[in-house]
Structure formats: structure tokens, C-alpha cells
Amino acid sequence: MKIGTLQIDNAVILAPLAGITSLPFRLLAKEASCPLVCSEMISANGLVYNSTKTKKMLESLPLEKPLSVQIFGSDPSIMAEAAAIVEASGANILDINFGCSVKKVLKTGSGSALMKDTQKAEAVLKAVRKSITIPLTIKMRSGWDKSGTQALKIAKIAESCGVDAITLHPRTATQGFGGKADWSIIQEVKKSVVIPVIGNGDIFTPEDAVQMKKKTNCDAVMIGRAAIGNPWIFSHVIAVFRGDPPVSVSTEKLFECMTQYLNSSVEYFGEEIACKMMRSRLGWFIKGMPGSSHFRKSMTRISTQAQVMDLIETYRNDLLSISASNKYTSPLKINETKS
């Protein structure tokens, strides 16, 4: 698939996830062969008015490229200025959020609110298109009612404004994550435009990815929730797209990944913030494994990188010895079958 001038092979993409797809998480996805990663949504106002916290969200490493950076906002000139800042930061794609339905964002006319105001949407897209040379994409929902008519309208407008690809999460703005994503709208949008269409919503297994491509004819799939705690979903999907069996992940690899996430989070956020984040996040990776609830409980008390390393190491050894001997007692009490 080509997004503007950018060739993306094995088209499976990490979705933007606010609070999650910061640099440390994107590196995990990249390590699991994800060909394109997306930043979390970044406020255009924050970039233009030089907020230190917002600007930090643009930090990136060559290792994770190509990188798509998503911005949200509704003022055409601010969005254009923010887009230029993103381009100057070295991002490979600029994505505009047309899908967020959080009240705070809607109140400013941003996110899904842009799907209601087609004139504003067009003005934003034209202004941003003029201000950058990197590929421009949008990510939207199906609209404000179930018909998908708004998605079709916005897709046409986007294409005519020089947008290079469209991602569609076919739930309505009021639907949140309830019900099911209506993949038939992806198929409709795909039929209506020439630019690539990226399908998103409810891909939980590699087989779902295959089904979405088959049913909608989309050019690529994007995965969000299923990648949380399971970045290997990307290599699994790529394998299955090729007709190979999904690659298995060893216990060693799992713990390497948790350690990498800890270390790069400490580097990126600093030890205090990273450790607070790790208290809940490392639990994502071991969901359902023996002793995971005890590990999670122990994690709530940590405050230093060394303590986390200790817990990871102990849990790793416990699991390895479980698989080696199949009988076990440990400080982590790994004797559960479920957690």
C-alpha cells in the first residue's frame, strides 16, 4: 500500500491510543514488526502555543520510523501551523483526528464534531494540505447516525482536498465502544474513493484481520485494543496474511518485552512517572497467566525501577520453573490456574 509517496508493506498498523501509544509502547510494536505506528492524539493548540508537555509527545526515534503523528483541533490556521510543527519534527505522516467523541474534545469542534461540520472539515483539510508536504491522512468514525452517510461525505471531501489515505472505525460518534463495528461501511467507503482505506475496529485475532480485508477490500488494517499487552499481534497478522501459522512468543521474549517497556518508559518519562505507569501496565502482558494476579498486586507497591526489575525477574523465574517442573511454590505463589 502507498500512502502518498510512502510505501507501507504488510499493511497492519498500530492505532493511535491516547495515553498508550507514546514512544515506549510504539517501540514494542515496532519490535514486533509493525510496519507503521501512530502517536496518540496531540493537541494542535498545545503545539502552537508551545506547551512543553504537548511538545514532548513529538519525541521520536529513528528506530520507530515510519511514524504517523495524529493531531486534533478545529481551527484551520492553528491546525495548519501545528501540522507544520509535526512535519518539522520528522514525522512521516500527519493524521487528523475526525473520530474522538470525548466531550472535552467535541466541545471545541474537534474530533467527531468535524464530521458534522463539513465546511469546517474542508477548511481544515485544505489549510493543512497547503502547510505540509508529507502524506496527510484522516481517521474517522462512521458519523453521527448508523447510516455511514457522513463517513462517505467526509471521505469524498478528504480525497478532493488531497488527503492520501483514510482510516475508518465504523462506530458512530455516540456509540463509544458499544455494539459492533459495522465493517460494511468500510466496504462502502472503499468503493467510493481511490485513495487507500484503512479498516479499523474489533480486530482481536489475526483471523479477524484476514476477515476484515476479505469482507471490506480495505488496503490495510489498523489494530488498537488487541495490541495492548500483546504487541506480537502485528507479527501474527503479517504471518497469517502470508499464509504462515502465527509465530509463537516464548516466555523469555515476553519478559524481555516487559523489561524493555519498563526501561524505555523510565528513559522517556523519568523513573517516578514510569513506575506509577508500570503498576498497572505490566499486568497487561501477563493476563491470564499463572500467578499474574499476585504479580499485579505486588506491582501496586513499587516505586523504583530496581523494584520492578526484581519483580519481573522473580516472576519470570517462577514461570520458567513452573514449565520446567510443573510443581511449584514461590514467593509469588504461582499456583493458580486463573487470575
Ligand SMILES: Cc1cc2nc3c(=O)[nH]c(=O)nc-3n(C[C@H](O)[C@H](O)[C@H](O)COP(=O)(O)O)c2cc1C
Ligand atoms: C484507550 C484508547 C485510546 C484511544 N485514543 C485514540 C486517539 O488518540 N486517537 C484516535 O484516533 N483514536 C483513539 N482511539 C480509538 C482507536 O484508535 C481505535 O479506533 C478503536 O480502539 C477501535 O479499534 P480496535 O477495535 O482495534 O481497538 C482510542 C481507543 C482507546 C481504547
